[in-house]
Each structure stands twice: as structure tokens, then as C-alpha cells.
Amino acid sequence: MHSVHKNMKRRRIMRKRALALILASALAAGMLAACGKSPQSEASSAASAPQAPEAGEEVTVTYPLENPDDVTLSWWIPMAPPAAKHITNYSEAEAYAEFSNCTNVNVEFIHPVSGQEKEQLGVLLAGGDLPDLIMIRNWYNGGSSAGVDDGVFMDLTDLVPIYAPDYYKAITSSELAYRLATNSEGRITEFNLIKSSAPAFNRIVWNKSVLEKYGYTDGAAPETVDEYTELFKKMAADGLPGFSPTSNGQVVQFMYPFGITSGFFLGEDGSIRYGQATEEYRDYLTLMNQWYEAGYLYKDFMTNMTQTELQALFNNQQVGMMIGSADQARAQAATVGVDVVKANYPRIKKGDPMHFETTSWEQLPILGGQTTVISADCENPELALEYMNYYYTQEGCDLQSFGIEGKSYVVAEDGTKQYTDYMLNNPDIPIGDVGNILKANACPGLREADINCFPDYLTDPDILAFRMQYSDDPTVDDSQVLPAFQMSMEASTERSKIMRDITTYIDEMTLKFITGAEPLENFDAYLEQLDKMGMQDAIDITASEYEVFLTKPVPEWITE
Template identity: 35%
Template sequence: MKIKKWIAAGLATIMMTGMLTGCGKNIDVTKEDGTVQSDTATQAEDGEITTLTWWVPLEGSASKFIQSYNENTAYQEAMKRLGIQIEFIHPAVGQEKEEFNLLFLGDKLPDIISYAQFYTGGEFQGMRDGVFLDITDQLPEYAPDYYKTLTEDEEFYREATDENGRVTAFYGYKPVGDPPFRRWILNENLLAELECEIPETVNDLEAMFDKMLAKGITPYMPEPGDRPGYEQQLMGMWDILRDFYVDNGKIKFGQMEPGFKSYLELMNKWYEKGYISKDFTSIEATEVNTLFDTGKIGTFLGPIVANYNRCEALGIPVTAAPYTRLEPGQKLHWNDCDIWPKMNYNASVAVISKDCSNVQAALTFLNYGYTQEGAELYNWGVEGLNWDWQGDKRVYNDTMLENEFGTEEASYIYKVHFGPLLTWPDIECHANLLKSEGALNSRLQWADDPDVDSALQLPPFQLNDEEQQRLGEIENEVFTYCDEMVLKFITGAEPLENFDQYVETIKSLGIEEAIALEQKGYDTYMSKKVIGE
């Protein structure tokens, strides 16, 4: 996978303007008699507007304020411009996977379905099963902007096609990556009190941790979650990722590599010294915020801007630290924010079902997010309602910045934050960043690090159904075993002298077969040629 660097916002805008093709409001559509007309709507002669159903999860925080994306003003404006009505169908928040699976037990599928990558075997298996349409041949005529995007970006083409170069889904596409959003969060007042500089190396961190312990503060709370014990910003110092990754074309499994033992040795040492909270396996994310805000923990790894804004409201000045190195100047190859252009968020993978009542209309509507006009609408919202011009610059108005929802929620209520569309860099159009110069600066503080890339990151390819099923069987056993052992190694319940035995057990569970399957998928992915090459 080619390695990309984050590009400054101004260059990103220039690049994007060059890539986009204007759609305007003139869409070629096929009428019922088979003739093609250029019009603003997919509209029958009797004036009835085409209506499509779209199954897509409703973002959790937005669900507190709206019941449906039919209330989303960007989607409302798109429907008006295109003359295509969408009836959104939303699963209950927290039950998305369960309700997604139930869709396929009914008599008729919605016209458009998001979350398609959660189909058993992935969206391409859904296409092979005849559940999701193969849209490859219809893209040039009915989704020309999406087709142009696919065929002009080699990496996106590989990500968005199966092993035969077929397309079934519209994916969120981001041609320019965002700067990293997750870093060490530090209280500036505490740093000054401890007479500490912002830490850059493991030695810097440990010196700071010692001073925190001396003040009765637990230094570090690892990130909570369903698989605690893995911290990529620390694992990355040994050039490994959790689970599968690629190293110079060779697939590896992180939890069995020698570097992973080094990572566990560091974490075990920190645990024994009291640097790590003893509660890290059971705590909730909101509790971590409270512990930091009240000075009970010294630092944690989290979203920069969300923590900046929260702490600013509490009167706590915070700063972020750069990625940790073993030695100054170390090159890092794990950057998890340098993964694009395909956006893998749940709402960003949309397919047209076999039961779609008007495939051409569905293609037309989904294509709109890749036109210049549609991308502007979805990324910024409606002019006058959400933003205004200040000279030649767009600026958000009070509807986005001063509302009852909050700027994060407003992104889902007034814009299309995640979805099948051409997505602009968040530093250009995310209200949470743009409402505060301090928040934006905190995000950009370490963004132009020349010694960080994502060379280890495995691209998002899919295996066939049989291979995926076998891989899943192996992963279930291997991940369960690894996750249990990682916590035991960190806490000392299992001595690290047993690491080699642990690796042999992973092998006995079939990891080498899983690596071979991943290698086959990766090699197939890399061998794809873009249409026309």
C-alpha cells in the first residue's frame, strides 16, 4: 500500500478542486419508456417523485435530538435538488448488527443498505450471493462522478473492488488524510508543577510518571475497551500492530512477534511500578475523563480536540504529546490516522439491494456525494443555514456553533459526517475544530512529523466466503487466547519467561494458516490493475 503524508489544508483544497467534476443539477435519468432525459429529478410524467428506502444506523449522539436522517437538513436539500425522496430506516442504537442480520430474513430488502461490510463474508460476498447488486457496468452512465473517483485513484480502486475488479458498494472517500487525532493528553498546570517538559521518549514518560507517583497521582490509564491491554502508540515503537499487518509485503501477526514481547515487558514494568492504574481492565471511558479532570490520573491517550474542548470548559489547560519514541528521531511506521482513501465507518459503505425499486435513481442519489456540489453540501451543510461566506472563505454560523445540540452532534443533524461521499479533511470543515482556534492548534501541534507513516497498515481487502469463514474460526480462538494472555503478562499473573510457549500455543491454534490466507488476500489485492491500465 503506498505511503501518503498529511498535506496542509490549503493544498488539500486545491487537490480536491482539481479532482472533482461538477454535477450541477442536471442528472441524466432513464424514463419508464427507456428514453433518457436530462433533468433535476427522477420523476414520472404524472409528477410523482421517486421514493427509495435506505437502511442506515443513526449516529448515537444525534439520536438524542432527531428521530431520523429525514430530519437532516443536508439530506433534505439533496432530495430537493435531485427530486428523489429517501425514507430512512434506522435500527435501534446499539443493536445495529443484530437488526442488520434480520434484514435478510424478511420478504423484501430496503433499496439501499449501509453497514454492508457486516454481511457474512463482507459486501463482496453479498454481491456473489446475489443479495447486493453488482453495479460495475452501470457506474459510467449513472454514477459517473463515483466512477471517475474510483478510476483515478489506484489505491481507492483496489480497496473498492473485489478480486475480479467488480464494484458493489459506494464507499466514503477521503483523498487527503486527516492529521492524527489521538495522543497523550496532559494537564499543563500539572506539567508546570512537576517541572516537566512535554514527554517525547519512553525515558521522558517514566521520569514524569515518577514525579506523578510522588504526588500520589496514578500516572497512566490505558484506553478501556473490549480488548484492553493493547496500546498501539506504544506497540508501534517496535514496528508491530495488533493482529495482522504487512511488513515489506509479508503478512505478520503482531502478538507473536519478538517486538510484542518487548512491548509486554514495558507494560509489565509499568504495572509493577504503579505507573498503570490497577483498574484499567474494567473502567469505562467516561470514568477516565473524570479521573483526569479531578487529578486522580496524570495522563491517558485520547482524542485531542474532544478533550481540549471538555477541559477548556472546566478551566483545565491541556496539551498533547507527540508519538512516543524509544529514542529521539526514531521513525515510526504504524500511524493509524494515515489510512485512506477508503473510509470504513459503518455508515460509509452503502450497497443497492437486489429488491431496489429504481436502481438508476439509487445510483444517481449515491453518486451525488462525489460531485462538487454534493460534496460541498454534505461536508459543510446548507449555505445560509449552516455557513456563510466571509470573502472567499466559508465560515460556520451560530446554527452550527451555538445550538442546543453541541457541535459534534450538529455534524450529524445538519451535515453528512460519515457516509458514502467525498469527504474533506476535518481540519477544513469539522465544526468541533473550527469553533476554537485553540482546539485546532492542539490538533495540529505535532501533525507535520516527517518520521511517521503507515507502512505497516494492512489494506482493507476481503477474502471469499470459504476463506473468510475459516479465517474467522481461527481468529476467534487466537484472539480470545491472546487477549487473555496479554492481560496476564501485563499484570504478572503469567511470567514473560513463558512467552515462547505462548507463541507455540498460538501456532497450534492455526495462526500460520490464517497468515497464509491473509497473504493470499493481500497479494491478490496488490495485483489489481485499474480499469484502462
């Protein structure tokens, strides 16, 4: 994403896991109270508590762990849909079972009902007696920091360097990684997935036969908005819509050409802007309205279709193109004999820059998707930290990314990892599902980039080339992408309160403008209404929090 920072060279030392009977003095008193510790026990623990490592030291944890009491940790974690087709609990998945074998820690997985995760998390938190680990994703209002302030989650700041040193190493590998992994006060309150997310996978995918019918041969595709309009016109004359937009009508692939994206982003001058509250959004809506009235858009796009339904439209040639995971679209289309062509980001003029690339070649914390916390009810936080730390070791990374060595993959003489038939041709698990059974793709940890570990990429050069296509475009960068940083509880709560009604209003008005139910002559009134609803306040809150993100202190040894 941003420039890669030089890692600090640190002296490597070995520390044995402290066998203190109670938490270290580094724990705040409020956290101790949440775990049921008395003031007297706090004082007695202080004398024997392990000391945090000095700046520059690197600590290691030895696996398997000492677990003389055979403690079992509990983990509330949603189950990935592909896994649910084969198992009822992650304890039945061999990758997660191997994590227990390698750490000497058994885990009781608790899975919410699919589709009801956020609601069931609320019920869980309200009921008390929380499991040790909870995957909150982005479902806790104000994030994990707010949960710490609420006394629900543990503050991990002083514990991570001692009991999760590999995670600490990962989040202090660069200044940017540290800023992303810590809250506005520089506190560590959660575990996140850390990986390189590039190259981008959400792209425009065309039916190759449609393109060839209208003159685009040899893998060519439209490049400019005008070329899309001209092609859609030819298709509409034959009764074929161009594509089905997202149900709210906000298609970022066609917002980019106008210099905006959906939601908060960085203006060219570095200021905070909101895509749907800009003059440029008028231009986007004008384009979409023209396409809608001309019949270039699928008429029922507002029916909130699933990605599976959108894929079916594409596969059945009811539309000429679709937007989504290009790899998945290609694979699904191939099952019905449809060849595809991937298109680059559309522009107004060929060669225009595009500053909204959301993926990164750097290994960085990815917030929200698999965010996991340690609850304040956890009675063995050191063990929980050491267990989670394994996910960030090289061995844990390999297990998540490739599966079990000698079973799912072997290491060749040149050091490369090669999948076995057990992974590639498993008679019981389709290739599309192995990542959630034979590997561990649905949990936080340090993970290889997709292009380095997905079976399809390692076994089929054509699939890898398809994913890599356009990844070297020099006109594309991320200079206007606002990082997904952690905000303070007060700011997050206040902004959420403002944006709740604003988001609903934007969704309603966007569809009205596109369909012509609301004339675009009323766009100024729309902007005025957004301002009355507090849009500028939300922008100001975001700008203030972003300034904190950019200026919060970073340990000097990270930047050396």
C-alpha cells in the same frame, strides 16, 4: 497515505438518465432474478438498455432527478448518537431533508436500536423484503462482495459508471483509490466515505498541570519510553497513576516504539505480520508488566470503561494522561478548567522512525465505517444509484461538509466558506451536535477533511493548531500500515473463523502477562499455542489476499 496518482483527463459529456423500464443488459442474470425479473423481461430490456461509457469518458447526472412516479427509497442506517439527542429520524434533520430536495427523491430512513445494530442487521437480512439501501458497515461476514455472492446485495460494477458517475470519478481518481474501492475481482459492490483523514487525531494527551509539576514546562512532554517510565515513577510516589490502558491491555501508542502495531501489518521487508504474534510483543508486554507492578497503570483498567468514563478519570485528575481523540479530550477537559498538552508518538530513542501512521492526506475510500449497499430487493436501482451519486458531487460534498448554503454557511468573496451564527451559535443544537443535524456526517459520500470544515477549526486558530501539531513530523509515515482492502468471501470467512478463537486467547493472555498472573517466561509457549491455533494460516491468507490487492488489474486510463 500512499503516493498521489495523476488523474486521467477525460472528455466531459452529458448523458440523459435512461428511462428504461427494466435493468440494463449489463446486469448479471442472477441480479435480475433477485429483483424479480423474468428471462423474458431480460431479453426485452437488452435492446433498449443504455450502453456503458467508453474508457476515458466522463458521465454526468442532472439534478434534480426525473422521478415521475414519486418513488420513495428506503435506507436502513444507524443513527449517530449526537443526532439521537435531538431527532427520532434522519428525515427530521435538515441536511438529509435537503438531499431529498436537491435530488427529488424522498427517503424513508429506518434506524436500528443503538447498540443492537449488528444483531438487528442479521434479523433484517434473515427476514427478507429488504430496504433499498443498507448501511452494513463491517457487520456482514465477508463484506459486501460476499453479500453479492449470497444474492442479498447488488453487484454495481456495470451500473456505477452510468448512474453514479461522480462516485466512479472519485474511486478512479488514483490507482490506490480504485484498488481500495473494488473487491479482489475488481468489482464494485458498495458505496464508501471518501475523504482525507489526516492529520491523526488519536494521540496521547497530558494534564498540563501534572507535566509542569514534574518539570515539563512550555508545552513539553515525554518523548521516549524511558522518559515516560521516569515520569510515571514520580507520579506514583504521589499516588497518581499514569493512565488507564484499553481494557484488553493492547495500547498501540506504546506498541509502536517496538516496531509493531495491533493486528496485521507490513514488516520492514514487506511481509505480513501480526503484532500480538511477534517477538517484539514480548518487549511490549514486559514494559506493561513493569508499569502495572509499579502502580503506574490505573488499577481498574480491565473493567471495560467507556471513553466517557476514561475522560472523567482524566478530568478529575485521577490519571495524568489519556489516549484518544485529542480534540475531544481537550474540549472536554476545558469544561472543568483542565489545560492539556498533546504528546508526539513515544519512541525508544528520540528521532526513531514511526511507520504506523493510519491517516492519509489523499482523498481515499474509507472502508467499513459507513459502507452502504443496494439490496437485491431494490426495485429502482438506477434511481438509488443516482440518489447516492449526489453525495459524491461537489454540491453533495458541500452539503455534507458545511450544511445548507445561505443558512449554515456563506461563501465569501475570496471563495472561502464561512459559517453563520445558525451553525456556530444555534440555540437549540450544541456545536458538538450540529454535524449530525445541520450537516450529514454519518453517511457515505465525498467529504472535506475535518480541518477544512469542522466549525471549531475554522473559527479558533488555537484548536486548528492543536490538531495540526506534530502532523509535519518527518520521522512519521505509513510504510508499515496494511491498507484496509476488500478480501474474497472465502478468504475472509476462513480467516475470521481462525481469528475468532485466537483473538479471545490473545486478549486473555495479554492481561495475564501484564498483571503477572502468567509469567513472561511462558511467552514462548504463548507463541506456540498461537501457531497451533492457526496464526500462520491467517497470516498466509492475508498475504495471499494482499498480493491479489496489489496485482489485480487496474484500467489503463487510471494510471496514465
